Amino acid sequence: MKKILLVDDEESIQLLYQEEFEDEGYTVISALNGEEALGRFRDSSPDLVILDIQMPGMNGIEVLRQMKMIDSTIPVILSSAYHEYKQDLGAWASDEYVVKSADMDDLKRAVRRHIG
Amino acid sequence: MPELRKDPILGRWIIISQERRKRPTDFIVEEIPGTGGFCPLCPGNESTTPSEVLAYRYDQRDEKNSSNWLVRVVPNKYPALVIEGGLDKEGEGLYDRMNGIGAHEVIIESPNHQDVFSYLPTERMVLVFKAFRDRIHDLGNDPRFQYVMVFKNFGKAAGASLEHSHSQLIALPVLPRMIVSELAGALSYYKYKERCIFCDIIRQEIQQEIRVVCQNEHFITITPFAPRTPFEMWILPKVHSSSYQKEDDLKFTYLTDIFSESLRRLDACIPNVPYNFVLHTQPLHSAEIEHFHWHFEIVPKLTSIAGFEWGSGFYINPMPPEEAAMYLRESLEHK
Numbered sequence: 001m002k003k004i005l006l007v008d009d010e011e012s013i014q015l016l017y018q019e020e021f022e023d024e025g026y027t028v029i030s031a032l033n034g035e036e037a038l039g040r041f042r043d044s045s046p047d048l049v050i051l052d053i054q055m056p057g058m059n060g061i062e063v064l065r066q067m068k069m070i071d072s073t074i075p076v077i078l079s080s081a082y083h084e085y086k087q088d089l090g091a092w093a094s095d096e097y098v099v100k101s102a103d104m105d106d107l108k109r110a111v112r113r114h115i116g
Numbered sequence: 117m118p119e120l121r122k123d124p125i126l127g128r129w130i131i132i133s134q135e136r137r138k139r140p141t142d143f144i145v146e147e148i149p150g151t152g153g154f155c156p157l158c159p160g161n162e163s164t165t166p167s168e169v170l171a172y173r174y175d176q177r178d179e180k181n182s183s184n185w186l187v188r189v190v191p192n193k194y195p196a197l198v199i200e201g202g203l204d205k206e207g208e209g210l211y212d213r214m215n216g217i218g219a220h221e222v223i224i225e226s227p228n229h230q231d232v233f234s235y236l237p238t239e240r241m242v243l244v245f246k247a248f249r250d251r252i253h254d255l256g257n258d259p260r261f262q263y264v265m266v267f268k269n270f271g272k273a274a275g276a277s278l279e280h281s282h283s284q285l286i287a288l289p290v291l292p293r294m295i296v297s298e299l300a301g302a303l304s305y306y307k308y309k310e311r312c313i314f315c316d317i318i319r320q321e322i323q324q325e326i327r328v329v330c331q332n333e334h335f336i337t338i339t340p341f342a343p344r345t346p347f348e349m350w351i352l353p354k355v356h357s358s359s360y361q362k363e364d365d366l367k368f369t370y371l372t373d374i375f376s377e378s379l380r381r382l383d384a385c386i387p388n389v390p391y392n393f394v395l396h397t398q399p400l401h402s403a404e405i406e407h408f409h410w411h412f413e414i415v416p417k418l419t420s421i422a423g424f425e426w427g428s429g430f431y432i433n434p435m436p437p438e439e440a441a442m443y444l445r446e447s448l449e450h451k
Contacts, residue, residue, distance in 0.1 A: 065155075069153045
C-alpha cells in the first residue's frame with residue numbers, strides 16, 4: 001500500500017484526511033508540526049506528502065525546502081486554506097498546490113495523479 | 117518646518133519632514149538570514165518550474181530547459197492570472213468585469229544562488245535587461261494584453277520570497293492606474309508646453325546638478341523632486357524615447373552600467389537595503405508617444421506606509437532628495 005505523510009497542525013483535519021485516504025486504500029502517517037514531519041519524512045520514506053503551510057514554528061514552505069533537500073523525488077502537495085502563499089516562490093518546490101475545501105475532490109485527484 | 121512638494125507629473129504631494137530628518141546610518145535594515153534548503157530556481161531543478169519561455173545560454177543550440185543557462189524566464193507555477201481564454205468583458209449595471217487573463221513570468225537573473233543583482237558582471241546584467249525587452253516584445257503580439265509591468269522585489273521587506281536573484285513581469289489586459297495617471301499628467305504638460313515633461317526634468321536636473329546621482333552618455337540617475345521614500349531614484353534615457361522595448365543592445369550596456377552603479381551607491385549608503393524597482397514604459401499597442409518617456413523607478417523600502425499615507429495619498433519622507441543625492445554621489449568615493 002502506498003504511504004502518505006500528512007502534515008497539519010489541526011487535529012480535526014488530520015482525522016478527516018486520515019479516514020478519507022485510508023478509505024481510498026492508502027496508509028496514512030501523520031505529523032503535527034514541521035520538526036516532527038521532517039523526522040517522519042526521514043524515517044518512514046513516504047510515497048507522498050500532504051503538507052499544510054500555516055503551522056506554528058517552521059512553516060510548510062520551510063519544511064518543503066528541507067524535504068526536497070533530503071529527497072526531491074518524493075512528491076509534496078501543499079494544502080492550504082489560503083491562496084496567497086502561491087505568491088511565495090518557495091512554494092514552487094512543491095509538486096502541486098491545493099486550496100483546502102470541504103469536498104476534498106481536488107486533493108484526492110492530486111494524490112492519484114502522483115501515486116495512483 | 118516641513119515642506120510640501122508636488123510631483124509635476126502625477127500631481128501627488130509629499131511631505132519632506134525636516135523634524136524627522138535622517139542620515140543614511142539612521143536607517144536600520146533588518147538582517148534576514150538566508151533560507152537554506154532546496155531552491156526551485158537553481159540549475160538542476162528546472163523540472164520544478166514550468167517550461168521556460170526564454171533562456172540565454174552559453175550555447176543557444178543547447179536543449180530547452182537544460183541546466184547551462186545564464187538567464188532563464190519561466191511562467192509562474194501558481195499564477196494569479198491565467199494565459200488561456202478570452203477576456204469575455206461584461207457589465208453588471210455600473211460594474212465591469214472580465215476574465216482574469218494575464219501572463220505572470222519570473223526572470224531568473226543568474227544561475228548562482230548567492231549572486232546579488234547589483235553586483236552581477238556587466239555582460240550578465242545586460243542579459244536581464246534584454247530578457248525584459250524580449251518578453252515585452254513577445255507578449256505584445258498577444259492582442260489581449262495592453263501592458264507589461266516589469267518589477268523586482270529585493271529583500272524580504274520588499275516582498276521577495278526567495279533569495280535567488282529574480283525579477284518578475286505581469287502582462288495585463290488593462291492599463292495599470294499608475295501608468296494611466298502618468299500618461300495623463302505628461303499629456304497635460306505637453307498640451308501646455310509642447311514638450312515632454314521628462315525631457316524637461318532631465319534638462320533641468322543636469323543644469324541644477326543637485327539631484328543628479330550619476331550619468332553616462334545615454335542615461336541619467338536622479339533623486340526625483342518629490343520622492344515617496346528616502347533614496348528613491350529614477351533612471352531615464354537622456355534622449356527621448358517612450359518605448360523600452362524598442363531599445364537596442366548597445367543602449368542596454370549603458371543602462372547596465374548606470375543601473376549597477378546606482379544600486380551599488382545605494383548599497384554603499386545603506387548596506388543590503390530592500391528595494392523595489394519598476395519599469396515604466398508605453399502601452400503595448402501604441403506608437404511612439406511624444407509626451408511620455410520610459411524610465412525605471414527604484415524605491416527603497418525604508419519607511420512603512422501608515423494610515424495617513426493610505427488615506428491621503430501624501431507620503432511622508434524624512435530625507436530631502438537633494439541630501440539623498442549628495443549621500444549617493446559621495447558613497448562610492450568613501451569606499
